[in-house]
Every structure is written in C-alpha cells, then in structure tokens.
Amino acid sequence: MNRFFFRRLPSIGLAVALLFPLLAACGNSDALVIYSGRQQALVGDLLGKLEKELGMDVEVRYGGSAEMAAQLLEEKEPEADLFYSQDSGALGALTEAGKLATLPRDDLDIVDKRFQADDGSWVATSARARVVAYDPKQVSEQDLPSDLDDLLDEKWRGKVGYAPSNGSWQAFVTAVRQLKGEDGARDWLVKFKQNNPQAYENNVLIRDAVDKGEVALGLINHYYYHRKIAEEGAENVNVKLHYVGGNDPLALINVAGVGVIKGSDKAEAAQRAVRYLLSESAQQYFADETAEYPVREGVTSTKHDLPKLSGIESPDIDLSSLSSLKETLALLQEVGLS
Amino acid sequence: MLPEAARSAPAITIAGVVVAIAAAGPLGYLIVRALDGGVAVALQHLWRDRTLELLLRSAGLTAAVTLVCIILGVLAAWLVVRSDLPGRRVFGVLFMLPLAIPSYVGGFTWISEWPGLAGFWGAFLVLTLVTYPYVYLPVAAALRASDPALEEVSRSLGKGSLRTFLLVSLRQVRPAALAGGLLVALYVLSDFGAVSLMRYDAFTLGIYTSYRASFDRTPAAVLGCVLVLLAVAITVGERRARGKAAAFGLTRVGSGAAREAMTVPLRRMRPIALLGSAALLLAALGVPVFSLLRWLTGASAAIDVPVLLSATWSTVEVSALGALLAVLFALPVGVLIARHPSRLSRGVELASYAGHALPGITAGLALVFLGSRVFPGLYQELPMLVFAYAVLFLPLAVAAVRNGIAAAPARLEEVSRSLGKGRFETRLRVTFPLASPGIAVGAALVFLTAAKELPATLMLRPTGTSTLATELWQATDVGAFGAAAPYAAVLIVVAAIPAVVLGNVFRKSSDAGSGGGR
Structure with missing residues (x-):
C-alpha cells in the first residue's frame, strides 16, 4: 500500500494541482465586464487606467469584434456591460437586435455627428482613415491617384495590393456602392479586377509588400504605417502614405466605438466608462499609442505625424450602414473579387 | 425490446448514450x-448556387489532403517502428510535433515566405503538414x-x-490508418485558418463570411x-471500409520469448528514407520555426515572462x-463500439463524430x-x-481508444470472467491495460489539438485567463509578430510533453509484452 502510494505520488500531486482551480473557480460579480473586440496590445493599458478612474474592478474579455457580437447575441443574459468594437458594423448589428442602451446626450455631443449612431446607441472612440500606401521608389508624388478612377489606369496593372477578406476593404466597397450606385460600383469593380490587383490576407502584409516594392500601391488604413515607423524606425521604412481626400471612397473614415448593453445592472458604471473613453486623457492615448485619430476636438498626437481629422475630407456616408454588408459581399462574389 | 448491447452491458451502454447526448448538444x-x-x-x-460550388471545393481539398496524409502517416510510422532508419527514436517524437502548429500559423508562415502558394495547393500543403500526425500516431501505436x-x-x-509491408503490415494497420484518415478529413472540413490565409474559397469561408459580414447566425x-451531414457520410464510409479488418493481427500479449520487435533493414533505401523524413520535418516544422526565428528579430520582440508562464x-x-475528460468519455463509447456492435452502438x-466537422466559431457559439x-x-x-474541449475533440479520443480495445484479444476478457472476476473489474484490469497504447494516443491527440484551439477558447475561457493560442492570436x-513568436515557440515545446509521455507508455507496454509477464 505504502509503496503503491509513493510510486503514484507524482501523478496524484499533478492531479490535485490540475483540479485545484476547478474547485477555486469563481467569478467576480461586482466587476464591470467589457467585451473588447479591440486587442489588448492596443487598448490594454487604457482599460487599466479606466479601472483606476472608475474605482471598481473591470474584467475585460478580448476577442474578434464580429465573434463577440455573435456571442452577445447567443448568450441568454448578456454577460457584458459594455461592448467595445473595432468597427461600427458589429455595433450596428447589436443596435439592430435591440441589445444596446441609448447613451446620454452630453456624451454624444462631444463627438462629431458623422461618428455616432443616429439613435445614440453607440459612439465612436477613435477613427482611422483609408489611405493609399505607395513605394516612393516606383511612384513619384505627381503620379499618385487623385480619385477612385485613377486606380484603374493601365500603369497600375498588377501593381495594386488589396485585402479581399478584410473588413476595411469591404467597408470601402460599401462606400463605393453608396457613392457610385450599384451599377457604378459593379462597373468600377469589374475594371479594377481586370487591372489584375494583388490580393493579400491583411493590411500588414500589404504594407510590407509595398515597403519591399512587391507592389507599387496598397489600399490600407493609415495607422499600419505609423506603427511600422514606431516599430522599425523612420529611417528603415520605405513605404509612404497618400491621403486622397474629397468625396471619394478612397478617403473613407471608419471608427472603433463603444455601446452600453441594455439591461446591464452596472449601466451607470458602463456610462462612466464611455465618458472616460471620450475624455481628453483617453483621446490623447489613441493619438499617441495607437496612432488613431482622436474623435474629440483639440487633441493632437505628440508622437505621430497625423494630419488633423477635421482637416481630412471624407465621403458623406452613414457609418451604421456599414453593418449591412450583405449586398457588398453579393456584389464582390458576382464580380469575382471575394 | 432492448438492443443486444443494452442487455449484455447495461452500465456501459447507459454511459455511452449519455456521452453521445452530450456530444450531440x-x-x-x-x-x-x-x-x-x-x-x-x-x-x-x-439553395444558392454558391453552396454546391463551395461544397465541392471543400470535398476536393478534403479528399486530396486525407489521401496524402494516410500515405505519409503510414510511411512515417513504419519507418519509425519497423525499419532501421537512423535516429528513429528522435524522428518518432519529431513527427508528432506539427500537430501543435495551428493551421493559421502554418498558413501564415508559408504565405508570407511564398505568396505565390495562395489557392488550392497552398491550402493542401499546409493542411497536409499539420494533420498527417492524426494518421501517424495511431498507426505507429x-x-x-x-x-x-x-x-x-x-x-x-x-x-x-516490400511485399511483406504491402501484404501484412499494411493490413495490420488498416483500421488505425482509416480512423486517422477520418480525423484528417473532419479537420480539413472544419478548418478556417489555412483556407482563409491561402484564399481558397472553401465551405467554412461561407460560414465565417455570414458571421463577419452580415452578423446573421441563421x-x-x-x-x-x-x-x-457530410461528416456523417464520411464517418459511415470509414466504418464500412474498416469492416472487419480489426480482426487481422492481434495485440501481442503474455510471456512469449523475449525479443525486440525486429527491424527491417532499409539497405539502399536508407538514404532516401532519411532524406524523405528530413524533408517532411523541414516543411512541417522547419518552415514555421524559421519564420518564428525571423519574427523574433523584429522590434516588437519582447518576452513578457509572467504572461508567457501563466499562458503556458x-x-x-x-x-x-x-x-x-475526453478519454473518460471515450472509454464507454470505445468499449461499446469494439465489443458490443449493434445499431445503438453505431x-x-x-453522434460522437457528427459535430467534429463544424468550424470552431460555430461549435463555440x-x-x-x-x-x-x-x-x-x-x-x-x-x-x-474543459467540458467543451472534451466534447469538441471526443472523436480524436474515441478513434484511438476504440482501436486500442479492438486490437486487444477478447478471449483474455473471457478468461478473466471465467476466473470469477466481475465485468467491471475485468474492464479495469484486463481491457483497459491492454488498450493502454490506444488510450494514451487518444489523450495525446486531444491534448495537442486542444492546446492550439482558438475560437471556442476565446468564447469560453474564464475572463482574464489566456492560453498560448489566445496570446499568439492577440499578437x-x-x-x-516579434511578440507573437515566443508563444508559438512554447506551443511547440508544450507539444513535446505528450510526445515524450507517449514514448514512455510505448516502451513500458512493449516491455510488458515481451518481458515475460509483470
């Protein structure tokens, strides 16, 4: 018996060690629960500051925005008090399902009308601009495209990088549909495809492909460029950015935003969290740490060379409509660009 | 009228049915x-025209990957177990490790080194390299x-x-190879990581697009x-093909003359076998590890030791x-299938296989x-x-446990019963020890697959807990990528744990088999 016991001791020890957390498992029901579709590397520090600011425990779950929206829709009682999304589409889906509470007018008024839900169910916390990344060794400044149709020029054949499965690309195509109409959008996409654009999995790969000169132009979001500079140093980065401007889909501005879950028993704390994310110190964080555009007037980045958001012309489209991507995807499938 | 199985083994039948209900949830x-x-x-x-097209594309990819995995897995297992391949012990462990590489990491490393691979061949390559161990492991066992x-x-x-290999060895491992092939097929059907990175329009892409673009779960x-339905059809097909092959070549037990399992000299084929094995490992492990090392030189490379340790x-x-838990669930199911074939046990x-072709996001939701x-x-x-892992990866355990039990001679159980031992004690002291290599393989397969699981882990983990896979994805x-590299590297190291444990289990069981009783 003794021998048996001692020979088995390591296994028994391991079993107890493994089972211990099972017994100790318990949730903290007093904490504010945030479902964050934005990554910890981007907003982890900020949400840490939020915890101090609120003076209460904050539990954050990280995941993909779309997956978390689906999860919130499947939960019997939503576990989260606050949903922090990478894009307006996921927020729009929750609004449509009636899962988001209306935010106080005071908070909404901080932010430009372009960057909030019509019914006040969500508000943007930071913004990103679509830009054209280019390789200055191949493209001189005067040759840069000044609107959507310039991209169809023969000189760009096989030289434009895009990310067909990426949400930002799909939002861009939705903007093309809104500004050019269905037929105009189909026509543009067909011609774009005929010009043999190069597909990449995501914006990071496009950015690096342009940097290496694999393609001359790339359709990406602005901050991938600033993060590369922060990571590798300006002297080691070849790729440059071009802001198209005007009422053109290439100048689309998309947002990350936040909404309070309807029926949350910590709605008051959740609203204070929203107010904090719109505060000057949080907005400064976006401008400096994530290289995004602050949505509050008067905040400028001390680290990155960002053009002012209010100075960037953007197309006049309704960001909530970016949640209805069905028609966009149908069109992309039809054209064969999905 | 109760089915035969329910009358002859009521407890195991009830346990099996309960597991099946959980798995069918x-x-x-x-x-x-x-x-x-x-x-x-x-x-x-x-009823959309794309549904059939996507289904055919997925089916084609699944068939190609499964076929090649069966060939690679059987060859690798034979070389390690039966041949005089130099360094076969080391190869034996290394061949398992690619299972720990998430297909999204495999896909990402290949596509970033060779962008031209995108499409069918890229998806085929990556999925073959990360799934062949599903065949290799059970066949080696x-x-x-x-x-x-x-x-x-x-x-x-x-x-x-060669003729002995084709006529005898191959027939001995047929049930294990088919069972492994089934696991490969279900994995490929459910995979999203590799097909999306390789931009191969597969069925799961349609499913993900529905969630991500229209937020519509219906x-x-x-x-x-x-x-x-496709998973059910493949599972039934595998069962037909497996047939009665399990009866061929039984587990060696008892006190025979003590001898090492003989090795087959490869002779002139030796350099080719060595080169082939090295090439397989180079593609399956070398390329991802090479990419990881390059990531490590990136500026974001900083190892957050406390986070890394807690995630590990x-x-x-x-x-x-x-x-x-998966193995505990699989034991009654395995006994039921191997020892009490009936409509109920089928x-x-x-039920335990049907959900396994679902992509992670659907299973998670x-x-x-x-x-x-x-x-x-x-x-x-x-x-x-833990329960989610056990349900999601139940087929991995069932396949291995069932093969282990099927290969153990039933007459030893009869001897035990005739000596007055009860049914339960017989299972505990005769059946399960004989099936221990199969049980160990099942546990290893579940461990390796669970360690890299992402979508369900993201949804179900306790808030604030992170695993290597979630940290890797975050980065x-x-x-x-520099910050991501350590997590991917440790994931591969963690995968070596079951590989080494398995080696010990095999050595012990072969000692028990050839060493003249215990």
Missing part, C-alpha cells in the same frame, strides 16, 4: 438556429502493439520487405448542418484536463448558447472550457 443548437426563420428561409439559404510474428512468417516464406447554421500553465492545464459512434442556458453558473468558468492580429 451542439447539433441541437444548430437545428434551432437553422430553423429560426422557418423551413422555407432555411431552404432559401441552402498499432504497429507497436501488433504481433511481428506475422511479418516474420511472411519473410520466412520468401516474401521481400445562414451559418444552415451551412453548418450541411457539414454535419493554463494551456497545459486546460488541455490536460480536456484530454483526461448510433453512439456517429453552440456551447455559448447551451452553456449560458443549461449551466449558467459555470459559463465562462474553467469546467465549462499576430495587431501585426506584432
């Missing part, structure tokens, strides 16, 4: 969701457990090594039902607990739906995550 969710808007709407989602006497007889009758559920511990913990087997309703107190707690998602 996600299917219940799927049907509820698919019929959300009524049958007509469901049919409308189904079957070869180790099988009696080499048959092969010796064949050789003594003048058949050469079409995704309808398409999920199609995958379930959580990964080992949840994967080990998941493997343990139903239990099917199913468990969110069920968990937040049936066990609200445990939702997003550790037990729920790569923001393009911080």
Whole structure:
C-alpha cells in the first residue's frame, strides 16, 4: 500500500494541482465586464487606467469584434456591460437586435455627428482613415491617384495590393456602392479586377509588400504605417502614405466605438466608462499609442505625424450602414473579387 | 425490446448514450438556429448556387489532403517502428510535433515566405503538414502493439520487405490508418485558418463570411448542418471500409520469448528514407520555426515572462484536463463500439463524430448558447472550457481508444470472467491495460489539438485567463509578430510533453509484452 502510494505520488500531486482551480473557480460579480473586440496590445493599458478612474474592478474579455457580437447575441443574459468594437458594423448589428442602451446626450455631443449612431446607441472612440500606401521608389508624388478612377489606369496593372477578406476593404466597397450606385460600383469593380490587383490576407502584409516594392500601391488604413515607423524606425521604412481626400471612397473614415448593453445592472458604471473613453486623457492615448485619430476636438498626437481629422475630407456616408454588408459581399462574389 | 448491447452491458451502454447526448448538444443548437426563420428561409439559404460550388471545393481539398496524409502517416510510422532508419527514436517524437502548429500559423508562415502558394495547393500543403500526425500516431501505436510474428512468417516464406509491408503490415494497420484518415478529413472540413490565409474559397469561408459580414447566425447554421451531414457520410464510409479488418493481427500479449520487435533493414533505401523524413520535418516544422526565428528579430520582440508562464500553465492545464475528460468519455463509447456492435452502438459512434466537422466559431457559439442556458453558473468558468474541449475533440479520443480495445484479444476478457472476476473489474484490469497504447494516443491527440484551439477558447475561457493560442492570436492580429513568436515557440515545446509521455507508455507496454509477464 505504502509503496503503491509513493510510486503514484507524482501523478496524484499533478492531479490535485490540475483540479485545484476547478474547485477555486469563481467569478467576480461586482466587476464591470467589457467585451473588447479591440486587442489588448492596443487598448490594454487604457482599460487599466479606466479601472483606476472608475474605482471598481473591470474584467475585460478580448476577442474578434464580429465573434463577440455573435456571442452577445447567443448568450441568454448578456454577460457584458459594455461592448467595445473595432468597427461600427458589429455595433450596428447589436443596435439592430435591440441589445444596446441609448447613451446620454452630453456624451454624444462631444463627438462629431458623422461618428455616432443616429439613435445614440453607440459612439465612436477613435477613427482611422483609408489611405493609399505607395513605394516612393516606383511612384513619384505627381503620379499618385487623385480619385477612385485613377486606380484603374493601365500603369497600375498588377501593381495594386488589396485585402479581399478584410473588413476595411469591404467597408470601402460599401462606400463605393453608396457613392457610385450599384451599377457604378459593379462597373468600377469589374475594371479594377481586370487591372489584375494583388490580393493579400491583411493590411500588414500589404504594407510590407509595398515597403519591399512587391507592389507599387496598397489600399490600407493609415495607422499600419505609423506603427511600422514606431516599430522599425523612420529611417528603415520605405513605404509612404497618400491621403486622397474629397468625396471619394478612397478617403473613407471608419471608427472603433463603444455601446452600453441594455439591461446591464452596472449601466451607470458602463456610462462612466464611455465618458472616460471620450475624455481628453483617453483621446490623447489613441493619438499617441495607437496612432488613431482622436474623435474629440483639440487633441493632437505628440508622437505621430497625423494630419488633423477635421482637416481630412471624407465621403458623406452613414457609418451604421456599414453593418449591412450583405449586398457588398453579393456584389464582390458576382464580380469575382471575394 | 432492448438492443443486444443494452442487455449484455447495461452500465456501459447507459454511459455511452449519455456521452453521445452530450456530444450531440451542439447539433441541437444548430437545428434551432437553422430553423429560426422557418423551413422555407432555411431552404432559401441552402439553395444558392454558391453552396454546391463551395461544397465541392471543400470535398476536393478534403479528399486530396486525407489521401496524402494516410500515405505519409503510414510511411512515417513504419519507418519509425519497423525499419532501421537512423535516429528513429528522435524522428518518432519529431513527427508528432506539427500537430501543435495551428493551421493559421502554418498558413501564415508559408504565405508570407511564398505568396505565390495562395489557392488550392497552398491550402493542401499546409493542411497536409499539420494533420498527417492524426494518421501517424495511431498507426505507429498499432504497429507497436501488433504481433511481428506475422511479418516474420511472411519473410520466412520468401516474401521481400516490400511485399511483406504491402501484404501484412499494411493490413495490420488498416483500421488505425482509416480512423486517422477520418480525423484528417473532419479537420480539413472544419478548418478556417489555412483556407482563409491561402484564399481558397472553401465551405467554412461561407460560414465565417455570414458571421463577419452580415452578423446573421441563421445562414451559418444552415451551412453548418450541411457539414454535419457530410461528416456523417464520411464517418459511415470509414466504418464500412474498416469492416472487419480489426480482426487481422492481434495485440501481442503474455510471456512469449523475449525479443525486440525486429527491424527491417532499409539497405539502399536508407538514404532516401532519411532524406524523405528530413524533408517532411523541414516543411512541417522547419518552415514555421524559421519564420518564428525571423519574427523574433523584429522590434516588437519582447518576452513578457509572467504572461508567457501563466499562458503556458493554463494551456497545459486546460488541455490536460480536456484530454483526461475526453478519454473518460471515450472509454464507454470505445468499449461499446469494439465489443458490443449493434445499431445503438453505431448510433453512439456517429453522434460522437457528427459535430467534429463544424468550424470552431460555430461549435463555440453552440456551447455559448447551451452553456449560458443549461449551466449558467459555470459559463465562462474553467469546467465549462474543459467540458467543451472534451466534447469538441471526443472523436480524436474515441478513434484511438476504440482501436486500442479492438486490437486487444477478447478471449483474455473471457478468461478473466471465467476466473470469477466481475465485468467491471475485468474492464479495469484486463481491457483497459491492454488498450493502454490506444488510450494514451487518444489523450495525446486531444491534448495537442486542444492546446492550439482558438475560437471556442476565446468564447469560453474564464475572463482574464489566456492560453498560448489566445496570446499568439492577440499578437499576430495587431501585426506584432516579434511578440507573437515566443508563444508559438512554447506551443511547440508544450507539444513535446505528450510526445515524450507517449514514448514512455510505448516502451513500458512493449516491455510488458515481451518481458515475460509483470
């Protein structure tokens, strides 16, 4: 018996060690629960500051925005008090399902009308601009495209990088549909495809492909460029950015935003969290740490060379409509660009 | 009228049926969701011209990957167990490790080194390289457990090594190879990581697009039902093909003359075999590891030691607990299938496989739906995550355990019963020890697969807990590959744990087999 016991001791020890957390498992029901579709590397520090600011425990779950929206829709009682999304589409889906509470007018008024839900169910916390990344060794400044149709020029054949499965690309195509109409959008996409654009999995790969000169132009979001500079140093980065401007889909501005879950028993704390994310110190964080555009007037980045958001012309489209991507995807499938 | 199995072994039948019901839980969710808007709407989602096209593309990829994996897996196992390949012990462990590489990491490393690979061949390559161990492991276990006497007889009758391999060894491992092939097929059907990175328009892409673009869960559920039907068809096909092959070549037991399992000299083929094995490992392990090393030189490369340690511990913990529970679930199912074949036991087997072709996001949402309703107190707690792994990866354990039990001679159980031992004691002291190599393989497969699981882990993990896979995803998602590299590297190291444990189990069981009793 003794021998048996001692020979088995390591296994028994391991079993107890493994089972211990099972017994100790318990949730903290007093904490504010945030479902964050934005990554910890981007907003982890900020949400840490939020915890101090609120003076209460904050539990954050990280995941993909779309997956978390689906999860919130499947939960019997939503576990989260606050949903922090990478894009307006996921927020729009929750609004449509009636899962988001209306935010106080005071908070909404901080932010430009372009960057909030019509019914006040969500508000943007930071913004990103679509830009054209280019390789200055191949493209001189005067040759840069000044609107959507310039991209169809023969000189760009096989030289434009895009990310067909990426949400930002799909939002861009939705903007093309809104500004050019269905037929105009189909026509543009067909011609774009005929010009043999190069597909990449995501914006990071496009950015690096342009940097290496694999393609001359790339359709990406602005901050991938600033993060590369922060990571590798300006002297080691070849790729440059071009802001198209005007009422053109290439100048689309998309947002990350936040909404309070309807029926949350910590709605008051959740609203204070929203107010904090719109505060000057949080907005400064976006401008400096994530290289995004602050949505509050008067905040400028001390680290990155960002053009002012209010100075960037953007197309006049309704960001909530970016949640209805069905028609966009149908069109992309039809054209064969999905 | 009770089925035969229920009368001859009531306890095991009840346990098997309970497991089957748990495993079929996600299917219940799927049907509820698919019929959300009524049958007509469901049919409308189904009846799109793209549905059939995507299905055919997925089926083609699945067939190609499965076939090549069976060939690679059987060859690798034979070389390690039966041949005089130099360094075969080391190869034996290394061949397992690619299973720990998530297909999204494999896909990402290949596509970033060779962008031209995108499409069918890229997806085929990556999925083959990460799934062939599903065949290799069970086949190696079957070869180790099988009696080499048959092969010796064949050789003594003048058949050469090649003909002996084809006529005897291959038939001995057929059930294990087919079972592994089934696991490969279901993995490929459910995979999203590799096909999306390689931009191969597969069925799961349609499912993900439905979630990500329209936030509509109904079409995704309808398409999920199609995958379930396909999984059922493949599972039934595998069972037919397996047939009675299990009776060929039984486990070597008892106190025979003590001898090492003989090795077959490769002779002139030796350099080729060595080169082939090295090439396989270079592609399956070398390329990802090379990419990881390059990532490590990036500026975001900073190792957050406390986070890395806690993620490593959580990964080992949840994967080990998941493997343990999956094996516990698989034992009654395996006994039922191998020892009490009946319509009921076939139903239990099917139920345990059916959900395995579902992509992680659908399976995860199913468990969110069920968990937040049936066990609200445990939702997003550790037990729920462990239970999820056990249900999601049950087929991996069932396949291995069933093969182990089927290969153990039933007459030894009869001897035990005739000596007055009860049914339960016989199972505990005769059946399960004989099947231990199979059981160990099952646990290893579940451990390795759970360690890299992402979508369900993200949804069900306790808030604040992270695993290596979730940390890896966090870093790569923001393009911080330098920060991601340590997590991927440790994931591969963690995978070596079951590899080494398995080596010990095999050595012990072969000592027990050839060493003259215990």
